[in-house]
Ligand code: FES
């Protein structure tokens with residue numbers, strides 16, 4: 001995770017010396033990981049779909065929110081993610097025929 | 099975008115009154131949108147792939163990092179995202195045959 005340490009330092013003179021206040025907090029950079037926990041042991045999660053994976057079904061729905069418990073398939077977890085964050089992500093649907 | 103405002107306020111007495119320092123900064127919550135700018139005018143970005151979309155090619159590569167300039171196709175932008183954030187996301191590859 002990329003993070004950015006921000007330190008706020010303030011000092012003001014007073015009669016007998018100086019007062020200093022230091023606060024340190026960690027701020028996530030705006031560019032941060034989008035995959036919280038899928039296959040974090042691999043450098044890059046790439047999945048491949050073959051025609052046979054549709055298994056005779058008319059379509060298969062693949063996750064692009066990285067929050068599905070059935071990844072790489074979509075399990076609807078994008079709905080909760082979108083509600084919680086105001087995001088608008090959704091799956092990729094693969095159809096067997098036009 | 100979900101965000102959390104953090105205010106740091108500090109004041110110290112001095113001879114003639116008070117000194118106050120205020121700093122305000124915005125901290126993104128850990129649960130945040132993963133799509134920065136693709137089709138932000140729609141509630142949910144869902145794409146559908148048909149066999150004809152492969153257009154005779156052996157495979158097509160679809161983006162799951164939400165950073166491709168050719169979304170829904172992958173253009174390799176996941177590499178920069180992964181390097182910048184320590185993430186490990188990658189595309190979904192659809193093959194025409196096994
Ligand atoms: S669960 Fe991830 S896109 Fe649906």
Ligand code: FES
Nearest residue numbers: 161162163172175
């Ligand atoms: S550009 Fe998004 S997964 Fe490759």
